[in-house]
Amino acid sequence: ECNSFxxxxxxxxxxxxxxxxxxxxxxxxxxxxxxxxxxxxxxxxGFGDHPFYHCVVAEVPEHKQSSDGYTVIGFAMYYxxxxxxxxxxxxxxxxxxxxxxxGYGIGSDILKVLSETAxxxxxxSMHFIVAEWNKSSIEFYxxxxxxxxxxxxxxxxxxxxxxxxxxxxxxxx
Amino acid sequence: MKFKxxxxxxxxxxxxxxxxxxxxxxxxxPDQVKISHEELERDGFxxxxxYECLIAEVPDxxxxxxxxxxxxxxxxxxxxxxxxxxxxxMEDLYVMPDFRGKGIGKGLMAKVAQVGVEKxxxxxxLSVLEWNKPSLDxxxxxGAEDLTAKEGxxxxxxxxxxxxxxxKEAPKD
Numbered sequence: 001e002c003n004s005f006x007x008x009x010x011x012x013x014x015x016x017x018x019x020x021x022x023x024x025x026x027x028x029x030x031x032x033x034x035x036x037x038x039x040x041x042x043x044x045x046g047f048g049d050h051p052f053y054h055c056v057v058a059e060v061p062e063h064k065q066s067s068d069g070y071t072v073i074g075f076a077m078y079y080x081x082x083x084x085x086x087x088x089x090x091x092x093x094x095x096x097x098x099x100x101x102x103g104y105g106i107g108s109d110i111l112k113v114l115s116e117t118a119x120x121x122x123x124x125s126m127h128f129i130v131a132e133w134n135k136s137s138i139e140f141y142x143x144x145x146x147x148x149x150x151x152x153x154x155x156x157x158x159x160x161x162x163x164x165x166x167x168x169x170x171x172x173x
Numbered sequence: 174m175k176f177k178x179x180x181x182x183x184x185x186x187x188x189x190x191x192x193x194x195x196x197x198x199x200x201x202x203p204d205q206v207k208i209s210h211e212e213l214e215r216d217g218f219x220x221x222x223x224y225e226c227l228i229a230e231v232p233d234x235x236x237x238x239x240x241x242x243x244x245x246x247x248x249x250x251x252x253x254x255x256x257x258x259x260x261x262x263m264e265d266l267y268v269m270p271d272f273r274g275k276g277i278g279k280g281l282m283a284k285v286a287q288v289g290v291e292k293x294x295x296x297x298x299l300s301v302l303e304w305n306k307p308s309l310d311x312x313x314x315x316g317a318e319d320l321t322a323k324e325g326x327x328x329x330x331x332x333x334x335x336x337x338x339x340x341k342e343a344p345k346d
Contacts, residue, residue, distance in 0.1 A: 036257055037257060052251055052252075052253040052259055081223075082224035084248055085206045085208065093252070093253060093254070094255045109344050111339060112340065112342045113343050115339035119336065125333075130326070131327075132327050146331050150327035154303040157320045158320060158321075160297045160317045161296055166290060168282060168283050169283050
C-alpha cells in the first residue's frame with residue numbers, strides 16, 4: 001500500500017526520470033516512436049533562462065520504490081497559455097502516474113496541486129487535451145467537473161509541421 | 174494593397190482588443206470576452222509576457238470607415254510538447270472582413286511561422302471550430318492536419334467553480 005508519497009517541483013536532476021515517464025505515457029497513448037525529445041532538451045527548455053514548461057513530480061520513499069527501482073513515479077508538466085477572451089490559462093501538457101502506483105490518490109492530488117497553482121497565478125481556467133478513446137482518463141476528468149470543449153463547442157486541434165512551417169515562412173509577399 | 178506586418182506595441186492593445194471582439198462575434202461567442210485592453214497590456218508587455226502579438230497595418234489612405242489603420246492581428250505563445258519539444262501555438266488569427274483576399278492573413282501567419290522557426294519550434298498548432306470552413310480550408314492549404322480527426326484529441330477544461338473546488342482540496346506542504 002502506498003500513502004506515503006510527496007509532490008514537489010521538478011529539479012534539473014529529475015530530467016532522466018521525467019523522460020522515462022514521458023516515454024511510458026507515450027507508449028500508453030500508442031505513440032512511443034513520436035517521442036524525439038532528449039534529456040538535454042528537457043534540461044535546457046525547463047531549467048534554462050526561458051523555461052518553456054514547469055513540472056511537478058511524485059516521489060515515494062526508497063523502501064516503496066517501483067519494481068524496477070524508481071522512486072519518481074509520477075509527473076505533470078504544464079505551462080501558461082493565453083486566451084484573448086479571458087487571459088492567462090494553465091495548460092496541462094502531460095499527466096502520468098506509473099501503473100503500479102495508481103489508486104492511491106496520487107493523480108488526484110497532482111490535479112489539486114495544479115488547480116491551486118492555477119488559482120494562485122490568476123489563471124481563469126486549466127485546459128488540456130485527451131484522446132477520445134482514452135475512456136478512463138476522460139472519466140477521471142469528467143468526475144471532477146471537466147467540460148469537453150470539442151463536444152460542446154466544436155473545437156478541433158490542428159498542427160502544421162516543421163517542413164510546412166519553413167515553406168510558409170519563406171514565401172515572399 | 175500595401176500592408177505591413179510588425180510586432181505589436183503596448184499602445185496597439187486598444188486596436189487588438191477591438192479586433193478580438195470582432196473575431197468573437199464571428200465565432201458567435203461575443204459574451205465570452207471578459208478582458209479588455211488593460212489586461213492585454215499587463216499580460217503582453219511586462220518582463221514575463223504570456224503571449225506575443227503581430228499586427229497588420231495599412232497606410233492612412235486605406236484606413237477603415239471608422240478610421241483604423243490596424244486591420245489584422247495574430248496572437249501566439251510558446252508551448253511544449255513532451256514528444257517533440259518547443260512548439261508555437263497560434264491562438265488567434267484575424268483580418269477585418271473588408272481587408273481579406275489581399276494576402277494579409279497569409280502575411281501574418283508567415284511571420285508567426287518565421288518567429289517559430291527562429292525560436293527552434295518544431296510545430297505550429299492552432300484550433301479551429303468545426304463549422305468554420307473558410308478557416309479550415311485556409312489552414313489545410315498551408316499543410317495543417319486535423320489532429321482531432323486523425324488522433325482523436327479533444328479539448329477539455331476545468332474552470333470557475335470546478336477549478337476553485339479542486340484548488341481548495343490541494344494537500345498542504
